[in-house]
Amino acid sequence: MATKKRTRQQKPENKRLDIRDVARHAKVSIATVSRTINRVPSVDKDLAKRVWKSIAELNYFPNTQARALVSGRSRILGLLISEITNPFFPELIQGFESIAVENNYEILIGSTNYDVPSMESCIRRLLERNVEGVAVMTFGIEGPLLNELASRNIPMVFVDEAPPSPRVSTLLVDYRQGIREGVQHLAALGHRKIAFITGPLQQRSCQLRRDAFLHSLEEIGLKLPKEWLPAGDHTLEGGMRAMEEILRLKELPTAVMCSNDMTAIGVLRVLARAGLRVPEDISVIGFDDIHLAEFVNPPLTTVRMSRADLARAAFEALRIHVEGTEKTAKQIWPIPTRLTVRQSTGFPPGTMPKLASRTKA
Amino acid sequence: MATKKRTRQQKPENKRLDIRDVARHAKVSIATVSRTINRVPSVDKDLAKRVWKSIAELNYFPNTQARALVSGRSRILGLLISEITNPFFPELIQGFESIAVENNYEILIGSTNYDVPSMESCIRRLLERNVEGVAVMTFGIEGPLLNELASRNIPMVFVDEAPPSPRVSTLLVDYRQGIREGVQHLAALGHRKIAFITGPLQQRSCQLRRDAFLHSLEEIGLKLPKEWLPAGDHTLEGGMRAMEEILRLKELPTAVMCSNDMTAIGVLRVLARAGLRVPEDISVIGFDDIHLAEFVNPPLTTVRMSRADLARAAFEALRIHVEGTEKTAKQIWPIPTRLTVRQSTGFPPGTMPKLASRTKA
DNA sequence: TTGAAAGCGCTAACAC
DNA sequence: GTGTTAGCGCTTTCAA
Numbered sequence: 001m002a003t004k005k006r007t008r009q010q011k012p013e014n015k016r017l018d019i020r021d022v023a024r025h026a027k028v029s030i031a032t033v034s035r036t037i038n039r040v041p042s043v044d045k046d047l048a049k050r051v052w053k054s055i056a057e058l059n060y061f062p063n064t065q066a067r068a069l070v071s072g073r074s075r076i077l078g079l080l081i082s083e084i085t086n087p088f089f090p091e092l093i094q095g096f097e098s099i100a101v102e103n104n105y106e107i108l109i110g111s112t113n114y115d116v117p118s119m120e121s122c123i124r125r126l127l128e129r130n131v132e133g134v135a136v137m138t139f140g141i142e143g144p145l146l147n148e149l150a151s152r153n154i155p156m157v158f159v160d161e162a163p164p165s166p167r168v169s170t171l172l173v174d175y176r177q178g179i180r181e182g183v184q185h186l187a188a189l190g191h192r193k194i195a196f197i198t199g200p201l202q203q204r205s206c207q208l209r210r211d212a213f214l215h216s217l218e219e220i221g222l223k224l225p226k227e228w229l230p231a232g233d234h235t236l237e238g239g240m241r242a243m244e245e246i247l248r249l250k251e252l253p254t255a256v257m258c259s260n261d262m263t264a265i266g267v268l269r270v271l272a273r274a275g276l277r278v279p280e281d282i283s284v285i286g287f288d289d290i291h292l293a294e295f296v297n298p299p300l301t302t303v304r305m306s307r308a309d310l311a312r313a314a315f316e317a318l319r320i321h322v323e324g325t326e327k328t329a330k331q332i333w334p335i336p337t338r339l340t341v342r343q344s345t346g347f348p349p350g351t352m353p354k355l356a357s358r359t360k361a
Numbered sequence: 362m363a364t365k366k367r368t369r370q371q372k373p374e375n376k377r378l379d380i381r382d383v384a385r386h387a388k389v390s391i392a393t394v395s396r397t398i399n400r401v402p403s404v405d406k407d408l409a410k411r412v413w414k415s416i417a418e419l420n421y422f423p424n425t426q427a428r429a430l431v432s433g434r435s436r437i438l439g440l441l442i443s444e445i446t447n448p449f450f451p452e453l454i455q456g457f458e459s460i461a462v463e464n465n466y467e468i469l470i471g472s473t474n475y476d477v478p479s480m481e482s483c484i485r486r487l488l489e490r491n492v493e494g495v496a497v498m499t500f501g502i503e504g505p506l507l508n509e510l511a512s513r514n515i516p517m518v519f520v521d522e523a524p525p526s527p528r529v530s531t532l533l534v535d536y537r538q539g540i541r542e543g544v545q546h547l548a549a550l551g552h553r554k555i556a557f558i559t560g561p562l563q564q565r566s567c568q569l570r571r572d573a574f575l576h577s578l579e580e581i582g583l584k585l586p587k588e589w590l591p592a593g594d595h596t597l598e599g600g601m602r603a604m605e606e607i608l609r610l611k612e613l614p615t616a617v618m619c620s621n622d623m624t625a626i627g628v629l630r631v632l633a634r635a636g637l638r639v640p641e642d643i644s645v646i647g648f649d650d651i652h653l654a655e656f657v658n659p660p661l662t663t664v665r666m667s668r669a670d671l672a673r674a675a676f677e678a679l680r681i682h683v684e685g686t687e688k689t690a691k692q693i694w695p696i697p698t699r700l701t702v703r704q705s706t707g708f709p710p711g712t713m714p715k716l717a718s719r720t721k722a
Numbered sequence: 723t724t725g726a727a728a729g730c731g732c733t734a735a736c737a738c
Numbered sequence: 739g740t741g742t743t744a745g746c747g748c749t750t751t752c753a754a
Contacts, residue, residue: 016491016513018731029741034733042739064489065435066731068426070746084451085652094445094472101482106490108467111455121462128425129467130377152377236656265656272658291446295597295626297633297658379747390725395749403723427747431730 017060026054037062068130077318078126078134080110080119080142086234086262087290088307092137095311103319105132112138114200123148133157133318137310139205155321157314157333161204169317169331171310173205175212178303178337182257182285183216185301185339191255191283191348195228197242197267199259206234209259209287228253232263239266247274254282254348261286261293264300268344272297279346289340299342309335378421387415398423429491438679439487439495441471441480441503447595447623448651449668453498456672464680466493473499475561484509494518494679498671500566516682518675518694522565530678530692532671534566536573539664539698543618543646544577546662546700551712552616552644556589558603558628560620567595570620570648589614593624600627608635615643615709622647622654622663629657629705640707650701660703670696 023030028047035043036051043051054060068074079096081089093109100107108129110122119142126134127148133155136142146163149156155167162170186194196213199206210229217224230245232238239262246252247270258264264286271278278284278298286293286302293300313333320331384391389408396404397412404412415421429435440457442450454470461468469490471483480503487495488509494516497503507524510517516528523531547555557574560567571590578585591606593599600623607613608631619625625647632639639645639659647654647663654661674694681692 016731020731030732031734031741031743032739035740038733044739047740061485061489063430063491063731065426065429065491066746067733068746069424069430069748070731070733072746074426084455085448087446087448087451090445090448090451097470097472101486106469106486109458109470111458124422125462125467128422130424130426236653240656269656269658292597292653295601295630297630377747381747391748392725392727392750393723396724399749405723408724424747427730428749429730430732431747431749433730 016063017058018063019060022051022054022058022060025058026051074130074132075104076106076108076129076131077315077322078110078122078131079107080112080122080126080134080136080138082112082114082138084109084111087292088260088262088288089137091290091307092311095308096135096315099312099315103315112142116144120144127152132322135314135318137314138203140203155318157317159205159310160208167321169321169333171313171317171333171335173208173305173335174337175208176215178305178339179209179212179257179287180216180219181339182301182303183213184220185341185345186255186257186283186285187220187222189283189345189347190351192222193228193251193253193348194222194224194255194257195230195246195253196224197230197232197239197246197256197258197263199232199234199263201231206259213257225251232259232266234260234262236262236266236269239263240270241266243267243270252282255285255345256282257285257287259287261288261290261300261302264302264344265292265296268296268298268300278344281349283345283348285339285345293340294342298344301342301345302340303337304340305335305337377424378419380421380423383412383415383419383421386419387412435491435493436465437467437469437490437492438676438683439471439483439492440468441473441483441487441495441497441499443473443475443499445470445472448653449621449623449649450498452651452668453672456669457496457676460673460676464676473503477505481505488513493683496675496679498675499564501564516679518678520566520671521569528682530682530694532674532678532694532696534569534666534696535698536569537576539666539700540570540573540618540648541577541580542700543662543664544574545581546702546706547616547618547644547646548581548583550644550706550708552709553583554589554612554614554709555583555585555616555618556591556607556614557585558591558593558600558607558617558619558624560593560595560624562592567620574618586612593620593627595621595623597623597627597630600624601631602627604628604631613643616646616706617643618646618648620648622649622651622661625661625663625705626653626657629659629661633658639705642710644706644709646700646706654701655703659705662703662706663701664698665701666696666698 019030019033022033032047033051036048077100097107108126112119112122134149136156136158139159150165153167157169159171160173162168198210201207227249230242232242256267258267264284267284276282286300289302289304293302317333380391380394383394393408394412397409438461458468469487473480473483495510497517497519500520511526514528518530520532521534523529559571562568588610591603593603617628619628625645628645629639637643647661650663650665654663678694
């Protein structure tokens with residue numbers, strides 16, 4: 001009778017096996033099963049073998065919720081992105097997820113859609129599910145986010161700029177390098193009139209990209225009329241609008257750099273529609289190097305910022321705080337960028353170096 | 362002393378508030394707090410008000426894991442897709458997620474990447490997290506999946522074809538309608554030589570699309586040499602390869618339909634590279650109507666299969682089984698398709714109706 | 723209508 | 739090295 005303490009008499013059908021079933025089957029205590037599963041070294045080899053055998057025979061696997069409840073560890077990481085339909089993000093998600101899953105974490109994706117209410121709803125969801133850390137890949141600091149998460153001391157990682165906090169790290173993208181390469185590539189081809197279509201400037205990241213561009217221009221002694229610095233919004237449509245704006249100007253640039261690839265693809269679209277050839281009439285450079293960049297017409301010259309790098313660094317940054325014992329202060333994770341030359345860049349119009357001019361140069 | 366049953370003396374800092382804190386603050390029992398939160402009608406109005414006030418003041422929210430553990434309901438739905446970097450899927454995810462979140466579900470995304478091991482790993486993850494239902498949007502039945510999930514009686518929804526099981530429903534896409542519209546649109550323009558690039562034919566969905574095409578062709582008395590039915594794989598690169606194959610043939614079709622938009626975009630790319638104009642030299646039709654379709658050059662005429670429809674139907678199909686008491690048998694959810702005409706389709710070459718021929722027609 | 727208490731499946735002291 | 743047991747935070751009988 002004493003053994004029948006549990007109310008449940010029979011395993012109701014469709015009820016998942018629990019640790020007790022395994023213990024019974026292997027003729028050990030549930031503690032031993034638990035220890036075996038968690039690979040506590042002190043377990044006797046033979047017992048462990050028996051337990052694993054039972055686990056296999058019964059096809060048992062532990063209940064994550066129960067584990068999370070008692071251990072205080074959900075093994076869930078939050079991944080906050082701006083917008084899943086922007087191709088940049090799926091590529092990032094893919095990388096982050098695969099590393100997370102390899103390490104037995106699950107990820108919860110939240111799309112902030114650039115607006116505060118949906119961002120708050122995302123945070124609430126993450127909090128309710130007890131995420132152990134959050135990667136904020138929205139390319140901007142999200143104010144309210146901070147308070148809610150940081151006050152709970154949840155590890156976070158941001159891109160470009162992070163609030164100072166002990167368990168917060170930063171992925172520091174080296175925009176300078178790649179964008180400078182882009183500018184110098186254009187300059188080397190002979191371009192002097194280079195426009196830049198920015199992203200949404202509320203995002204720190206977009207300011208940085210623009211600044212990197214302006215700086216690179218200055219470095220080589222070029223000036224930029226401000227009409228050549230229109231704002232896009234990192235969407236294809238935004239790129240189209242910005243390029244249309246440029247086309248209405250009296251003086252046209254011979255090259256256009258863009259704050260991201262979707263913008264550049266919009267630019268390509270408008271140019272094609274306007275009957276301008278790329279790169280013969282105008283050169284275009286993007287930023288990100290999304291998969292699609294290689295397949296537009298012409299294949300896009302662009303600055304690569306690796307999603308794999310970003311994903312890996314984000315995960316590692318979180319892991320150090322989530323799993324580590326070290327109380328290290330805020331960490332900086334550098335992310336390089338580099339120009340990928342394809343076919344959307346060429347000599348400026350009217351300077352096509354024929355054999356003659358080539359020898360001249 | 363009796364009240365000090367709990368070991369924990371002081372709330373450790375950074376410890377989340379629990380239901381006891383709220384109960385203490387509102388001076389009621391935890392049962393009342395629980396009932397209030399779960400909107401059990403029997404709770405006294407005044408008490409409930411007091412509880413809600415405490416909840417607000419303390420900024421309390423319940424622990425999802427604990428809830429899940431005791432209630433047996435995780436409020437998590439699985440969403441299985443083929444590949445997150447195919448733009449079709451993010452658009453689908455977005456729809457599914459927003460409906461799910463509205464209804465207080467969380468989603469767990471699994472990318473099967475077209476291979477069995479990673480599919481199995483996905484299923485394991487879903488099972489471990491106790492998903493309440495799974496939307497299998499991989500456009501193919503996944504054998505092993507079935508057994509693991511179905512044997513646990515977990516509600517599922519498939520596209521096109523589902524294993525017969527009481528808690529499984531099917532989203533039945535009406536390929537016929539949209540694809541017939543596409544074929545007839547081409548025929549009406551005067552095309553008689555229409556090729557079709559299939560998707561990966563292991564997928565039932567791709568067979569159905571091809572069959573719908575063949576059937577539509579037959580309907581209007583057209584024949585198809587089998588060289589005009591090359592296989593793509595629903596990627597841009599696959600579309601390029603298939604189109605290159607076609608271009609090597611002695612006799613070229615005047616129009617190409619594709620099993621999905623990414624394929625069509627690849628086709629466009631190859632044609633542009635080959636110096637063929639679309640639609641003057643050859644017409645192209647896609648399938649899906651992804652966002653990008655509108656922005657390629659030229660804007661793609663394509664058959665729309667709404668991701669929003671798909672997402673909504675998938676969610677509702679699951680919800681009925683997850684929440685419902687009804688033991689309805691397998692359900693069918695029809696999903697319509699419809700042609701969207703843009704600019705990648707036109708008259709076949711050599712038939713450009715000048716004024717003369719137009720009057721003749 | 724409310725509260726006390728059992729227990730969801732598991733981990734981690736603690737005892738042996 | 740192994741087993742016993744006290745909870746993790748919550749929902750849900752069962753009594754009152």
